[in-house]
Amino acid sequence: MSGIYLHIPFCRKACHYCDFHFSTSFKTYDAVVAGMKREIEHWAAAWPAPIQTIYFGGGTPSTLELSDLQSILELIRAKFDVEPAAEITIEVNPEDVNEAQLEGWLSLGVNRLSMGVQSFFEDELMWMNRNHTASKSVESIRLAQKVGFENITIDLIYGVPVSSTSRWKDNVQMAIDAGIPHVSAYALTVEEKTALAHAIEKGRTQQPDEEVAHQQFLILREMLIGAGYDHYEISNFGKPGWRSVHNSNYWKGVPYLGIGPGAHSFDGDLRRWNVRNNALYGQRVGSGEGWFETERLTVRDRYNEWMMIQLRRAEGISLEEVSVRFGERYKSLFLSAAESLVDKNYVKWEGDRLVLTENGMFLADGITVELMDA
Ligand code: SF4
Structure with missing residues (x-):
């Protein structure tokens, strides 16, 4: 899909x-x-x-x-x-x-x-x-x-x-x-x-x-x-x-195709973004040259992005999924960052999932930074 x-x-x-x-x-x-x-x-x-x-x-x-x-x-x-x-x-x-x-x-x-x-x-x-x-x-x-x-x-x-x-x-x-x-x-x-x-x-x-x-x-x-x-x-x-x-x-990380000036795309591995200027976009797509840039995401980029997006969802971040997607090193990193955030009552475990507490919801951006691989 x-x-x-x-x-x-x-x-x-x-x-x-x-x-x-x-x-x-x-x-x-x-x-x-x-x-x-x-x-x-x-x-x-x-x-x-x-x-x-x-x-x-x-x-x-x-x-x-x-x-x-x-x-x-x-x-x-x-x-x-x-x-x-x-x-x-x-x-x-x-x-x-x-x-x-x-x-x-x-x-x-x-x-x-x-x-x-x-x-x-x-x-x-x-x-x-x-x-x-x-x-x-x-x-x-x-x-x-x-x-x-x-x-x-x-x-x-x-x-x-x-x-x-x-x-x-x-x-x-x-x-x-x-x-x-x-x-x-x-x-x-x-x-x-x-x-x-x-x-x-x-x-x-x-x-x-x-x-x-x-x-x-x-x-x-x-x-x-x-x-x-x-x-x-x-x-x-x-x-x-x-x-x-x-x-x-x-x-959920499903691939999406972005069309139009400034639009972003992601295919699970490559991120692409179009030129953020209407006139240039029209000209460059017309001539078939250079209307977008791409970046291949590293494991660290993908992990950080995953933290940022998943934490915002009511379902939170699954420990099992972190382990499967990013491996043992990131699982340990995630667990140790989570521990101190649980102590501060910003997040809590619901089974295998780390979710924001009501207290943490408004501070989600700062909490995400704590979970990231700096
Ligand atoms: S300037 Fe345009 S895009 Fe921005 S909030 Fe207003 S209507 Fe929406």
Whole structure:
């Protein structure tokens, strides 16, 4: 099994906190779409595994014209062995959602919508420089359900300095009340060179408070678990049977093919990443030269990556699997690092698996560093 990730690197407006690869200029749109089609043809011949998931991420994939989405999906289905029941996700922003678009996505076989809601409060959205209103999010979720999408997830952001803990509770409650089966929630982080980092530097806005973000994370967990969602990965909650297959496969180490500017691929051994520039991507894929770089992962790289990804999952890290995948040396390294983390109550053993405690969940990044082969 494997997955395809397609990166659509265009956004209508730049959110102040975002450091993903995107452009608000659509000048290169045609060249990028043409490049992506060429890339699909290029990799298809040598891709060995059936495709279980297709994921349009971004950027803002809902900026993709329906006719382009159609031709890309047709090409993938023609060139790859796509499972009939494949999960096909598109990330959409609420402002792009209307009945015609929803019906179009559904008719092309898209069966999962991931909506970038972020907050149900107007002033928070303005502070983030989002391009939609809170009422548009509510309307878009309802419309998607009416048109026939069942598998809907929304993104929310906590730890926003202009928000409050009581508002955060309202945000989570709105997600629960919307009757959607999946929620992803992320702590606001200040990434270098973003408008947010600049505003904080200039004293125009506050730095997110980590303690407040931690409190809000605990509230999120309590409310969503109480409403019947499984907390299956640090940032992800799904009702039983509604986990994201694409992301779950990624966390299990299943190979994925990344298409588009800045997209990454992994085949279990080689990691590849595409040039993170729309114009260069279009030109280089067009001429067939140098649009990507590759790296063969060492055992140490693979071990460190395994620690980073597996620890975030509710199932944690299996000792047996560490031993089988990486050998005795890494098994001992893992056991000795785990011992001191158990003493600090950051992790615990559940049978053969090392899992984060509630105390450790918010500190997962730092805990991963302790488990890595430095
Ligand atoms: S819409 Fe998404 S990708 Fe685009 S700027 Fe905002 S957060 Fe970043």
